[in-house]
Amino acid sequence: MTPLKKKLFTVYVFSKLSTRRFFRDRLALFFGILFPLIFLFVFGSISKGSNGGVSFNVALINNSKSEFAKQFVTQLQHSKLFKIDKKLTSLSEANDKMSKSQIDGEIVLPADFGAIQNGVPGGQVMVYYSPTNDQAGQALTSVLQQQFAAINAKFVTAKAPFSVVGTQTKQKSLTSFDYTFSGLLGFSIMGAGIFGPMNVFPELKKQGILRRFHTTPIRVWQYFLSTMISQAITGLVAIAVMFAAAIAVFGLHVVGNYLEIALFLAYSIVMILGIGLSIGGWAKNERQAAPLGNIIVFPMMFLSGIFFPRFLMPEWLQGITNYIPMSPVIDGARQLITEGKHLTDIGPQLGIMAVWMIIIYAIAFRVFRWE
Numbered sequence: 001m002t003p004l005k006k007k008l009f010t011v012y013v014f015s016k017l018s019t020r021r022f023f024r025d026r027l028a029l030f031f032g033i034l035f036p037l038i039f040l041f042v043f044g045s046i047s048k049g050s051n052g053g054v055s056f057n058v059a060l061i062n063n064s065k066s067e068f069a070k071q072f073v074t075q076l077q078h079s080k081l082f083k084i085d086k087k088l089t090s091l092s093e094a095n096d097k098m099s100k101s102q103i104d105g106e107i108v109l110p111a112d113f114g115a116i117q118n119g120v121p122g123g124q125v126m127v128y129y130s131p132t133n134d135q136a137g138q139a140l141t142s143v144l145q146q147q148f149a150a151i152n153a154k155f156v157t158a159k160a161p162f163s164v165v166g167t168q169t170k171q172k173s174l175t176s177f178d179y180t181f182s183g184l185l186g187f188s189i190m191g192a193g194i195f196g197p198m199n200v201f202p203e204l205k206k207q208g209i210l211r212r213f214h215t216t217p218i219r220v221w222q223y224f225l226s227t228m229i230s231q232a233i234t235g236l237v238a239i240a241v242m243f244a245a246a247i248a249v250f251g252l253h254v255v256g257n258y259l260e261i262a263l264f265l266a267y268s269i270v271m272i273l274g275i276g277l278s279i280g281g282w283a284k285n286e287r288q289a290a291p292l293g294n295i296i297v298f299p300m301m302f303l304s305g306i307f308f309p310r311f312l313m314p315e316w317l318q319g320i321t322n323y324i325p326m327s328p329v330i331d332g333a334r335q336l337i338t339e340g341k342h343l344t345d346i347g348p349q350l351g352i353m354a355v356w357m358i359i360i361y362a363i364a365f366r367v368f369r370w371e
Contacts, residue, residue, distance in 0.1 A: 010218055014226035015233075022234045031195065033238045036188040040242055043180050043307075044250045056140050059094035059106045060084045066114030068121040076107070081143060098129070104136040105129040107144070120155045181246050182334035183306040186326050188242060189265065190297065190306075192235035193272030194279070197227065198293045201280030205371050214370035224277060224364070228270050235269040236262060255340040264336055264343060268329040271353050274360030275325070281368035300326045325360070328352040 022028050060082075062073050076082050085103060088094045094106045106128040113123035125144060129137025204210045213223065246252035254261075275296060283289035301307070303317070304326035310318055321327050328349035335341040335349075343350070 007219075007222060011222050011226045011229070014218070014223065015229040018227060018230035019233050022230065028196070032192060032234060033241055036184065036191060036238060036242060037245060039187060040181075040184050040245055041249070043184060044177060044246065055081055055083055056104045056136065056143070057083045057085065057102070058140065059088040059097065059103055061089070061091055061094065061106060061108045063111045064109045064113040064115075064123070065111075066121065068114030069109050069123075072109070072114070095128075098133075101130070101133065104133060105140045107140075177246075177250055177252065178334065178338040179305070179309045181242075181250075181252055182330050182337065183308075185239060185242065185265070185333050186304065186306045186330040187301070188238055189235065189268050189272055189329060190300070190326065192231055192238060193269050193274075194276040194293065194297060196231060197273065197276030197280035198283075198289050199280070199286070201277075202283050202286050202289050206285060208371075211371045220365060220368055224361075224368075227277065228273055231273050232266045232269050236266060239265055252337075254337055256336040256338075257342065260343050261333070261336050264332055264346075267350075267353065268333070271357045271360070272325065272329070274357060274364050278360060278364040278367055281364055284369075284371075300324055303327075305330045323352060325353070325356045 022032065060073060060076060062069055077084055085097070088097060088103075091106065091108065094103065097103045098106060106126075108126040108128065110123065110126065113125065114121045115123060125148075127137065127141045127144060129140065201210070243252070243254070247254070279289055279293050279296070283292065303313075303321045304310070304324045305321075306326065310321055310327065313321065332346045332349035332353075335346055336343075
């Protein structure tokens with residue numbers, strides 16, 4: 001066996017051992033696979049709810065005994081737009097709930113609501129809302145006005161001089177969940193690439209394991225390469241579980257090429273891993289690793305689009321966040337997964353990641369110590 005093959009065989013053995021250790025460690029499995037899944041279900045449920053349309057928590061006070069009022073109440077109760085608190089039967093109880101922001105508004109049907117006049121039912125619905133919840137109140141009023149416009153059209157026929165026609169375009173747009181999923185992928189990649197080495201390396205130093213490795217012929221580049229391979233494998237497994245859950249539960253529609261997506265995500269894990277290797281390789285113990293890790297991780301977590309899209313930020317801040325290591329990862333993942341782009345279409349993201357990889361690994365090799 002040639003010297004190069006011997007060195008690569010050492011890399012293979014260490015990467016195999018690291019991968020096996022991951023799947024045997026329950027704590028590592030929890031934080032590597034289950035913890036990102038928890039975030040997926042929490043934020044995915046929020047996004048799915050926001051994509052499903054507007055809904056209002058309201059109190060419905062019916063003071064009318066007309067047949068039309070009964071039908072209207074039944075219609076509201078079966079509508080997905082309104083979540084009616086059936087326990088509230090008086091205006092005073094509803095006012096108390098609204099003062100605590102537990103409901104969005106009150107819908108009151110007066111005693112004469114639905115009374116027959118000139119052969120058709122009529123009346124006025126009263127909507128009450130708090131000044132502190134002005135937007136929801138106005139939206140609730142607007143929704144009820146639209147519903148009554150449709151009811152009025154059944155009783156009174158009048159041709160309007162002006163009209164609006166809505167036409168759906170063929171071009172699909174991204175949903176809130178598409179942005180959420182790309183951000184959660186970034187969170188999973190960050191967990192695999194940074195938190196793993198940042199926590200494991202100081203513990204290995206504390207136990208003297210790295211010191212014993214140093215007495216063997218293994219070199220730093222071999223140890224780094226074996227760690228990169230192991231983290232890429234375990235990271236892709238965790239991401240595959242996230243994809244399966246997102247597709248099965250939240251209906252994620254993947255339009256990109258799976259092979260290109262896998263290659264990009266593996267590349268992303270390896271790039272971000274350099275940060276974990278730098279922190280964990282430099283720190284002597286957990287007390288040194290944790291503060292430095294938080295200083296680096298938290299700005300990336302909140303400025304690179306993990307929890308909310310970067311287009312919501314001010315333009316000057318967007319320009320800065322374009323060059324944060326996690327930003328091209330999340331942008332590239334979103335373009336590949338939900339926009340159907342190819343690796344050749346995300347050259348700017350790949351270029352920024354390549355520059356960061358050179359910088360990060362230069363630091364990692366420089367600051368690494370075996371004990």
